[in-house]
Amino acid sequence: MIDDFNLELIVQPLQDWFAGHARVLPWREDPRPYYVWISEIMLQQTRVEAVKGYFERFITELPDVKALAECREDKLLKLWEGLGYYNRVRNLNAAAIQIMEAYDGRIPDDYQELLKLKGIGHYTAGAIASIAYGKPVPAVDGNVLRVISRVTCDDSDIMKQSVRNHMEEKLAEVMQAEHTTVIPGVFNQALMELGATVCVPNGMPHCMECPWQNLCEAKKRGCIESLPVKKKAKSRRIEEMTVLVIRDDEKVAIHKRSASGLLAGLYELPNLPGYMDTEAVLSYIRELGYAPIRITPLADAKHIFSHVEWRMKGYVVSIEEPGNELSAEDARYYKEQRKKKKLVFVDAEDAKERYAIPAAFAAYAGYMNIRLGKEAFDKKEETGA
DNA sequence: AAATCGGGGTG
């Protein structure tokens, strides 16, 4: 139990260990508030390795709060493309505007003020206040929940908000004690570093490398593998859909998703609910007023989100613009249809440079001559772009 | 309190 454990004991071994084992990370080289903020938002539910490249590109492109506040949404989404949880970057933009208007462009150093900013919750407010400003407030993330529940051998369900609040309180007491040796930014980062590199979530923790190996209650009692306790997540629902690569000689059709919901505001390949056969696809294409020349079925694909699984059937449809055999009335009707479906024809270069397209369509990206997801980012790293 | 919101690494 966390209440039966003297948390003062963990401070010095942890901070000493961190001094020799902190990873070198881009946002640690210059922990100015703006860099801490951006990195913490990117790191939400996202691994350090995935964030590194995005962080460097983001701060180069948008070096300060003002630049972030003035950036347009399409560019923000493009900078975030592949990172996921796209509301994070919209919230960054909204918060930057808040900071410009209410805080004269300066990121607040107070925990309660930070909490008022869009996209900043308990964890991130604590991280910014402690790492960038040295304030003694906790930053409890998944690593900290795991590490503390193990060292104190606490079997409370860490999915419950009440358990998280209680852990924050206990850590706040330690950090704000009278003659504490806690260095807030070091202490919080060290807890997370220990969780990420030693007291790991997958597989066996590396207890022989742990600065707490002689005081860890879970290790003493041999219950490390049963901690932390987490209620199981609900299983995913499955959605079947048909994805279309509609193209002529030079361009391919894309579609802007709705402003709310899954992948809000991103561009996608046109798709239809359910599995459709060749004939159904061809009649859909004709409804749009295009003349299909050839249709080729593609390999089935699957994409897994946290709470949904897409099972996709794909087709490449080559089309040509209808000639002047169309009556003026028909031409008008078709134009209306396309507008209603919000299809945009772009060439591959534009799709790659300007439009944020989620990794869910990576399996079919090759047919539009672009790359998506991790492949896209690795490719950019190679070419130094 | 439960659902929503991405994508990739790992055993």
Next chain:
DNA sequence: CACCCAGATTT
């Protein structure tokens, strides 16, 4: 395949 990750917001 399941689980998890430097979580926040909405319902």
